[in-house]
Amino acid sequence: MFRNLSKxxxxxxxxxxxxxxxxxxSAVHAADFSHDGTVEAAEVIDDDVFLSADQCEMNGTxxxxxxAACQHITINGSVSGDAFLFAETVTxxxxxxxxxxxxxxxxxxxxxxxxxxxxxxxxxxxxxxxHASVGRxxxxxxxxxKLEEGSTVGMDVFGGANQIIANGTxxxxxxxxxxxxxxxxxxxxxxxxELGTGSSDMNASISSQMPSYYPAALPAGIRFYExxxxxxxxxxxxxxxxxxxxxxxxxxxxxxxxxxxxxxKGHAFSRSAWSTDDFSHFRVAGAFSQMLSYYALxxxxxxxxxxxxxxxxxxxxxxxxxxFGWGFLVILIGxxxxxxxxxxxxxxxxxxxxxSMGGLLFAWYGVIGLAIALAFALFLLxxxxxxxxxxxxxxxxxxxxxxxxxKMQNRWIDLLVGLLFYVILCAIPYFGWVVxxxxxxxxxxxxFIALTHVEKKREPKILEEK
Numbered sequence: 001m002f003r004n005l006s007k008x009x010x011x012x013x014x015x016x017x018x019x020x021x022x023x024x025x026s027a028v029h030a031a032d033f034s035h036d037g038t039v040e041a042a043e044v045i046d047d048d049v050f051l052s053a054d055q056c057e058m059n060g061t062x063x064x065x066x067x068a069a070c071q072h073i074t075i076n077g078s079v080s081g082d083a084f085l086f087a088e089t090v091t092x093x094x095x096x097x098x099x100x101x102x103x104x105x106x107x108x109x110x111x112x113x114x115x116x117x118x119x120x121x122x123x124x125x126x127x128x129x130x131h132a133s134v135g136r137x138x139x140x141x142x143x144x145x146k147l148e149e150g151s152t153v154g155m156d157v158f159g160g161a162n163q164i165i166a167n168g169t170x171x172x173x174x175x176x177x178x179x180x181x182x183x184x185x186x187x188x189x190x191x192x193x194e195l196g197t198g199s200s201d202m203n204a205s206i207s208s209q210m211p212s213y214y215p216a217a218l219p220a221g222i223r224f225y226e227x228x229x230x231x232x233x234x235x236x237x238x239x240x241x242x243x244x245x246x247x248x249x250x251x252x253x254x255x256x257x258x259x260x261x262x263x264x265k266g267h268a269f270s271r272s273a274w275s276t277d278d279f280s281h282f283r284v285a286g287a288f289s290q291m292l293s294y295y296a297l298x299x300x301x302x303x304x305x306x307x308x309x310x311x312x313x314x315x316x317x318x319x320x321x322x323x324f325g326w327g328f329l330v331i332l333i334g335x336x337x338x339x340x341x342x343x344x345x346x347x348x349x350x351x352x353x354x355x356s357m358g359g360l361l362f363a364w365y366g367v368i369g370l371a372i373a374l375a376f377a378l379f380l381l382x383x384x385x386x387x388x389x390x391x392x393x394x395x396x397x398x399x400x401x402x403x404x405x406x407k408m409q410n411r412w413i414d415l416l417v418g419l420l421f422y423v424i425l426c427a428i429p430y431f432g433w434v435v436x437x438x439x440x441x442x443x444x445x446x447x448f449i450a451l452t453h454v455e456k457k458r459e460p461k462i463l464e465e466k
Contacts, residue, residue: 036053037051037052037053037054037055037056037057037070038051038053038056038057038058038059039051039057039058039059039060039062039077040059040060041059041060041076041077042060043059043060043061044060044061044063045060045061045062045063045064046063046064047062047063047064048062048064048065048066048067048081049062049064049065049066049067050067050068050413051066051067051068051069051070051073052068052069052070052410052412052413053070053071054070054071054072055070055071055072056068056070056072056073056074056087057073057074057075057076058073058074058075058076058077058079059076059077060077061077061078061080062077062078062079062080062081063080063081064079064080064081065079065081065082065083065084065100066079066081066082066083066084066085067083067084067413067416067417067420068083068084068085068086068087069086069087069412069413069416070086070087071087071088072087072088072089072091073085073087073089073090073091073106074091074093075091075092075093075096075098075113076093076095076096077095077096078096078097078098078099079097079098079099079100080099080100081099081100082098082100082101082102082103082117083098083100083101083102083103083104084103084416084420085102085103085104085105085106086105086106086292086295086416087105087106088106088107088108089106089107089108089109089110090104090105090106090108090109090110090123091110091112092104092110092111092112092113092115093112093113094112094113094129094131095113096112096113096114097113097114097115097116098113098114098115098116098117099116099117100116100117101115101117101118101119101120101136102115102117102118102119102120102121103120103121104119104120104121104123105121105122105123105291105292105295106123107123107124107125108123108124108125108127109121109123109125109126109127110127110129111127111128111129111132111134112128112129112130112131112132113131113132113133114132114133114135115133115134115135116135116136117135117136118134118135118136118137118138118139118155119134119137119138119139119140120139120140121139121140121141121142122140122141122142122292123140123142124142124143124144125142125143125144125145125146125215126140126142126144126145126146126161127145127146127148128146128147128148128151128153128168129148129150129151130148130149130150130151131150131151132147132148132150132151132152132168133151133152133154134152134153134154135154135155136154136155137153137155137156137157137158138153138156138157138158138159139158139159140157140158140159140160140161141159141160141161142161142162143161143162143163143215144161144162144163144164144165144215145159145161145163145164145165146164146165146166146167146215147165147166147167147168147170147185148167148168149167149168149184149185150168151167151168151169152168152169152170152171153168153169153170153171154171155171155172156170156172156173156174156175157170157173157174157175157176158175158176159175159176159177160176160177160178161176161178162178162179162180162217163178163179163180163181163182163215163217163218164176164178164180164181164182165182165184165218166181166182166183166184166185166187167183167184167185167227168185169185169186169188170185170186170187170188171188172188172189172190173187173188173189173190173191173192174187174190174191174192174193175191175192176192176193176194177193177194177195177196178193178194178195178196179195179196179220180217180218180219180220180221180222181193181195181221181222181223182218182223182225183222183223183224183225183228183230183249184224184225184226184227184228185227185228186227186228186229186231187229187230187231188231189231189232190230190231190232190233190234190235190252191230191233191234191235191236192234192235192236193222193234193235193236193237193238194236194237194259195220195221195222195236195237195238195239195259196220221238221242222236222238222242222246223245224245224246224249228249229249229250229251230249230250230251230252231251231252232251232252233250233252233253233254233255234246234250234252234253234254234255235254235255235257236254236255236256236257237257237258237259238256238257238258238259239258239259241256241258242256243256290423291419291420291422291423293385294385294388294389294392294419294422295415295416295419297385297386297389298389298392298393298415298419299412301386301389302411302412302415308450309393309411311450312390312394312446312447312450312451313390313393313394313397314450315446315449315450315455316390316391316394316442316443316446316449316450317394317397317398318455319446319449319455320442322445322449322455323441323442323443323445323446323449324438324441324442324445325445326444326445326448326449326454327387327440327441327442327443327444327445327446327448328441328445330444330445330448331383331440331441331444334379334383337376338376338379341372345368345369345372349369382443382444382447383440383444384440386443386447387439387440387441387442387443387444387446387447388422388436388439388440388443389415389419389443390442390443390446390447391418391422391438391439391440391442391443391446392415392418392419392421392422392439393411393414393415393418394418394442394446395418395421395422396413396414396415396416396417396418396419396421397411397414397418399417399418399421400413400414400417401414422435422439
């Protein structure tokens with residue numbers, strides 16, 4: 001039986017097993033792609049479920065993992081594994097339970113149910129309502145994060161936001177970077193805060209120009225109110241000492257670390273706050289935000305150049321080996337150009353200035369210089385970002401259609417699956433950089449082949465065979 005499996009299928013099986021081994025999943029099932037965005041309350045699915053629609057609702061029971069990419073997502077049922085939710089609005093209702101971890105990315109994320117594992121979320125607004133319960137850790141990044149009174153986090157909170165309102169209960173430590181912090185809840189052990197230098201006027205200006213998901217801006221600074229408590233020590237980095245204002249709420253010692261405006265400028269949150277061993281499978285502090293960024297870039301590409309994206313995908317599948325070769329050549333020439341062109345451009349500019357008595361210097365340095373700078377910027381965007389999206393999309397489409405033989409064809413799901421594999425594999429120590437390099441080479445080469453038709457002599461025949 002095993003002798004009849006093709007090399008392509010063997011590779012797919014190995015990759016699926018690798019993903020399952022890396023994720024903290026209690027059971028292994030086949031994936032269910034048959035649903036149109038809704039799981040009814042009475043449904044019990046013993047599979048991993050993928051949902052994609054404008055309005056998604058999961059009211060039933062999933063004995064596996066849930067992956068949803070929708071415009072709006074509402075979860076009221078139970079998930080025995082992990083939940084990966086991507087949407088403009090994500091709502092996890094009071095009756096919802098997630099036995100594994102919850103990964104929620106969008107504009108507005110609202111949690112009112114129970115998550116036994118950890119929660120990782122990046123959104124304009126991340127809200128834990130009064131019935132929300134997180135069994136392990138909470139990770140967040142965005143404009144505002146708010147824990148309502150009654151919400152609980154069983155271990156630690158790590159995150160960064162323009163403003164943080166902590167009215168709930170954190171069993172252990174709070175480590176965060178922010179411009180404004182209001183505390184009315186309880187921190188079981190220690191609190192470590194890195195305060196930015198953004199002013200309330202600046203924050204108000206930002207929120208007034210943003211969509212409705214941005215809450216009203218808070219005045220900059222750290223403020224403790226009645227009901228607030230820190231079980232052990234408080235350490236804060238700020239430009240002003242407020243020891244006397246917070247000491248009564250801290251059971252241990254208060255440590256002030258002075259920070260200048262220059263050293264804190266632009267630091268809406270501390271990168272060190274993301275360092276933790278809870279998500280050891282990922283090993284990368286920016287894995288969640290990286291995936292969100294790539295997915296957003298892919299969505300923009302689908303919107304602006306749908307037909308071209310299909311051609312790029314077909315070229316990548318038709319010329320996989322050629323893509324790596326062309327990618328290496330394009331990146332090599334591009335990097336050499338970045339090193340050599342600026343010096344040559346300046347020297348030629350001096351010559352142009354002498355010959356034209358200075359008359360052409362503006363056109364040379366202004367117009368041509370700007371064009372060269374834009375070309376370099378586009379090249380770097382392709383190599384370090386767009387190439388990864390292309391590689392993930394082609395891989396995801398190949399895995400879903402050619403290996404798993406799914407009947408449903410959905411480019412959003414293909415991109416999501418490809419990116420899931422990419423960020424997980426990139427997080428493996430020593431192996432991750434190889435994956436990143438391979439994705440850059442393959443994605444860059446695929447784009448080059450598709451846009452230049454450099455393989456046009458063989459392209460029609462091979463694409464027809466495919």
